[in-house]
């Protein structure tokens with residue numbers, strides 16, 4: 001069956017329908033990772049977006065449930081050059097076509113994803129529609145595309161109830177704004193007892209549970225939509241409990257401390273983004289997925305200073321807070337998918353908890 005991808009600027013791509021046969025409007029973003037399509041599909045930070053994979057063949061090693069980064073896939077739509085017809089992998093339990101159908105996610109294949117990505121890169125991220133209706137009325141659709149916003153998506157992806165993964169080491173409170181599983185896994189592997197809290201949990205409750213450290217997770221949407229969460233983070237900041245934050249968590253901690261964030265032209269989504277650690281001068285190749293960024297220049301240097309910078313475009317990739325046991329990063333040290341260069345940041349967090357405990 002034919003499918004159409006209609007962009008906000010009037011471009012139309014014609015391809016084949018994949019996944020569910022359903023019309024969807026979403027924000028179209030591209031990811032340049034060459035592997036890890038399942039981790040990307042199940043990363044809750046993609047809620048409210050449709051993902052274009054720039055790698056031309058997707059699905060060839062099938063679906064291995066163990067590799068999922070959350071309970072289900074989150075993108076509104078999926079856009080690929082070619083979907084593998086015959087996955088081949090001894091671990092594979094499903095095909096991507098069936099997986100998308102099962103989770104009611106529509107998509108389009110057989111389009112020139114390179115041309116599409118060039119448009120998004122030059123004009124910036126845009127909204128679009130995926131439809132199988134050949135009689136679409138572009139005049140009627142374009143205003144609908146222009147008015148689409150992802151809205152308050154954190155509440156859709158956060159867990160319903162608190163959950164604890166046992167461990168003999170430090171007690172970590174993980175705020176779930178749409179956390180990738182590997183964050184909890186990285187802490188648990190280092191012996192931590194990880195308690196995952198729903199995003200709406202009050203700071204008083206977290207502090208009363210007396211964790212040794214607090215982890216603020218990644219998550220979808222515009223950080224400025226998370227006003228109530230930012231208010232709670234202000235109280236966590238005051239608590240003196242060591243805090244490590246990733247991606248959305250990093251943006252929210254910055255907003256809680258008077259910084260500003262803005263939407264990037266086309267974001268960073270891929271598995272080979274170089275980030276420089278300003279203390280050591282070392283460059284890590286990092287996994288990334290974000291459309292917003294902290295304006296570090298506008299941050300009061302008495303409150304926080306840049307700790308990491310993106311080597312490609314100079315944007316902020318991390319902050320360390322002055323006089324506080326707090327550091328935050330825009331990239332993904334938990335990887336999944338992507339290189340594990342910066343995995344050692346979890347060890348840094350463990351050391352921070354150790355120092356704070358023995359102080």
Ligand SMILES: NC(=O)CC[C@H](N)C(=O)O
Nearest residue numbers: 218219221247248291292
């Ligand atoms: N992965 C994330 O946490 C993304 C943060 C935020 N939603 C952004 O797009 O910038």
